[in-house]
Amino acid sequence: MNFEEQAGKSVLARAGVSVPQGRLCASAQEAEAAARAIGPVVVKAQVPTGKRGKSGGVKLAATPEEAAASAQAILGMEIGGFPVARVLVEEQAAIAREFYAAVLNDPASRSPLVLFSTEGGMDIEEVAATRPESLRRMAVDIRKGFGPADARRLLLGLDLGEAAVPVAAMLVDLYRVYRQHDAELLEINPLALLADGRVVPLDCKLTVDDAALYRQADIAELGAKEPLSALEERGRALDLKYIELEGNVGVLANGAGLTMTTMDVVSHAGGRPANFLEIGGEAYTKGTEALDLVLSNPGVKSLVVNFCGAFARTDVMAGGVIQAWKTLNPTVPVFFSIHGTGEDEAVRMVREELGIEPYDRMEDAISAAVEAAR
Numbered sequence: 001m002n003f004e005e006q007a008g009k010s011v012l013a014r015a016g017v018s019v020p021q022g023r024l025c026a027s028a029q030e031a032e033a034a035a036r037a038i039g040p041v042v043v044k045a046q047v048p049t050g051k052r053g054k055s056g057g058v059k060l061a062a063t064p065e066e067a068a069a070s071a072q073a074i075l076g077m078e079i080g081g082f083p084v085a086r087v088l089v090e091e092q093a094a095i096a097r098e099f100y101a102a103v104l105n106d107p108a109s110r111s112p113l114v115l116f117s118t119e120g121g122m123d124i125e126e127v128a129a130t131r132p133e134s135l136r137r138m139a140v141d142i143r144k145g146f147g148p149a150d151a152r153r154l155l156l157g158l159d160l161g162e163a164a165v166p167v168a169a170m171l172v173d174l175y176r177v178y179r180q181h182d183a184e185l186l187e188i189n190p191l192a193l194l195a196d197g198r199v200v201p202l203d204c205k206l207t208v209d210d211a212a213l214y215r216q217a218d219i220a221e222l223g224a225k226e227p228l229s230a231l232e233e234r235g236r237a238l239d240l241k242y243i244e245l246e247g248n249v250g251v252l253a254n255g256a257g258l259t260m261t262t263m264d265v266v267s268h269a270g271g272r273p274a275n276f277l278e279i280g281g282e283a284y285t286k287g288t289e290a291l292d293l294v295l296s297n298p299g300v301k302s303l304v305v306n307f308c309g310a311f312a313r314t315d316v317m318a319g320g321v322i323q324a325w326k327t328l329n330p331t332v333p334v335f336f337s338i339h340g341t342g343e344d345e346a347v348r349m350v351r352e353e354l355g356i357e358p359y360d361r362m363e364d365a366i367s368a369a370v371e372a373a374r
């Protein structure tokens, strides 16, 4: 789950990290009122993506009138595919220097990685390419954690002057927040050194592991909602992993792996899958709902049912689909491929109860479905 800047900053603030004071506003009037209360402000588009500065989504405003005008200009923009519905109106910082700080999951070391650079404000990829000497990385052993001594070691040799102390403290805080919230990424760019010597996060990008949201309930409500289609909402309510796609070949298979294989073969055969759906071992108990969900997509012109049984029995899965079939009476052509445990029985059931002959080869069933959808 991604968190917009203001949500990420709320998480930091709740964890005791001080952030600039600001207000979330949905209109120019609200922005004007906020600036009247705060003073000179920066008006920032709130979308779960970066590069807002370069897109004109970050504007400085010295007066409430300017804040209103900036908000007016930014609200309704589209940045990285996201329409801007809200702006953060935040106290303007007197920036002396901009740094970069992040803690992220590092697949290479299979551990958290703390990153710091004295070159903030630009993309970290660009920093790594053009100013590698400014960049420090440290893989963290989660059993030992990341403390002040580690932070000092990381910053050694960088020209930070007196800022080294508050920067080190900030890195320790960031690691703590990252761990405490099961984050995959906590990135502060820029981490600003202010004229008065304080070090404050001016931007914040937070991504929390979706698999850990059950134990991050207190912050999950702050995260950006994924835009779901009506069918995807229905899938979620049924506890089925359903993703609506733009193609016209519906896919019903057992297990995520076989589903993705089926989708690949649909593409390979020149077609386009209409959905991803994982029903796992619940093909029997949720057969009707799953079939209904796939067929409710008006784009679906044909359907592939692809079952492959190892521990799961294909005859049980076929029984579920047959039962669902009798309730739903699909009108689109359906193509079966059934292999593995219980295959003979499953094939017989489909043949006798639905009057459909399953294909011997998966590729043939899928090609036929792609052809039928044309």
Ligand code: GDP
Pocket (backbone or CB within 6 Å): 042, 044, 049, 050, 051, 052, 053, 054, 058, 060, 091, 092, 093, 094, 095, 098, 120, 121, 122, 189, 190, 202, 203, 204
């Ligand atoms: P991003 O482009 O989406 O990463 O947005 P940021 O939040 O990083 O803002 C982009 C840039 O705007 C920063 O690198 C700063 O240079 C500038 N900026 C943001 N907040 C302030 C502020 O309070 N004062 C000043 N002077 N500049 C700011």
Ligand code: MN
Pocket (backbone or CB within 6 Å): 050, 051, 189, 190, 203
């Ligand atoms: Mn930024």
